[in-house]
Amino acid sequence: MESVALDNSQVTGSQRATPDADRAVASRTHGFDNARLRKDFADQGAFLYLDDFLAPEVTAQLVASARGLLDEVNRNYLPGHKQGGSVSRHTIDRLAPFIAELYRSKELIGWLEQLSGDQLMVSPADDPHAYALYYYTRPGDHIGWHYDTSYYDGRRYTLLLGVIDESTCRLDYELHTRDDSKPDLPGSVQIPPGGLVFFDGDKLRHRISPMGENEMRVSLTFEYVTDSNMRPWKRFISNMKDAIAYFGFRQVFRQLMRRSGDAA
Template sequence: MSDTATPDNTLTQPAQASTAARPSKRDIDSTMSARLAALQTPKLRDEYGQQGSFLYIDDFLPRDYTERLIAAVRDVMPSVNRNYLPGHKAGGSVSRHTLDKLAPFIAELYRSEALIKWLETITGDKLQLSPQDDPHAYAFYFYTKPGDHIGWHYDTSYYDGRRYTLLLGVIDDSSCKLDYELHTKSPGIPEQAGSVQYPPGAFVLFDGDKLRHRVTPLGENEMRVSLTFEYVTNPNMRPFQRFISNMKDSIAYFGFKQVFRRKGGKNGQA
């Protein structure tokens, strides 16, 4: 079940970022290129492979970009769609369609050529943007009420190729943790459990079909917001798979209005 509601929690000491003067595409690529050049990419690529397509970096985004994302949370809070699936998840979501209207900086960061090329270096795959009718392409996920969580799952790809999930920490005034299990689908390699509590600006990257993970329940007077980017290796999806994906997104995340707002239109690159 779902309902559209403004979370009870309020931002504590929010960073002030001007959305009116958001950086251009060229500025974003220049800033991200400089930030990514400072990382030890070969080492991170090896770490990603050794961990079975999983990588965590605790200080990834430039600080001013993190501040812009925190400001965007305030802008979109009235549009949060809350969902509750007994035994599996409770929380709120804001789809890419709403972010396009209220927080366009996020779409520009998602499309950053510098970021995508770096992700290709890490994953070894040629990555594409998710189709423009995919509400998961980039989305905020809100944990604002006690008990908000998501149970163990994979980010199953319904596309004909692989789908990679990039998580960015935005707000974490919480005790929530991202628990994960590595190598669950790697024959001959022992499974490895791990847990991170990623702060604002932190980064998590994984192949959604390989990483089993969950977010532990939110406590009293806590708040957690994360941003996800989804990239694919093949944007095609078969009709039945699309139906399953749309129903899942409608019920568990964004509501029917957001998911089916482009019904009847053709898929295309965002």
């Protein structure tokens, strides 16, 4: 993989033309053996890892965005479960619109539909997890074992993209934990900038191992759904989880009140 320079003089948004998201995705996916990747995804219980997915210019743009949003990071600490920071799609919409463009790329969604066999939809506008950046910047930053549980009526797929990895952190995972016909299969990967992990959030048990001294890791997640409906009580649970564990009450509920005002 082509290395991406991370010094500030090379990653400022004003010094680089924004890539065309659809064209950049197509330049990669049209050269893949998609039939084989679809089989790998199915055989691994709705999981796929590629260490070299994004076009170099897209990776560079994401690095620029991640570094530019450092002052916007909301940090959380839940004893025994997670420590780290995050930036929600609402902040990204204001300050890093290329990420939103990439999230909605028809080429990207179409390719993911080939892998999953499902018709995928973008998450609703009030979902702060639709696309979000996750920052591991202090010793001990991590997230414990969990599933990306869907509160929607349908399935929710997670696309995890490597952005910055100056760390020893790894994505540890277990395949087939909810398939009684197959034994659990553990695995572990260190996702480089431009790498990809795609999985059904309700099927993959996974964690991010703790950060060491003087390290930094930033990842970007996209969430796609097969049904955008969410029951009111599940919406309340989802909002509370997002406010406490990820983005803060101000970020989550200010956006909800703003959207309610707009609707009125």
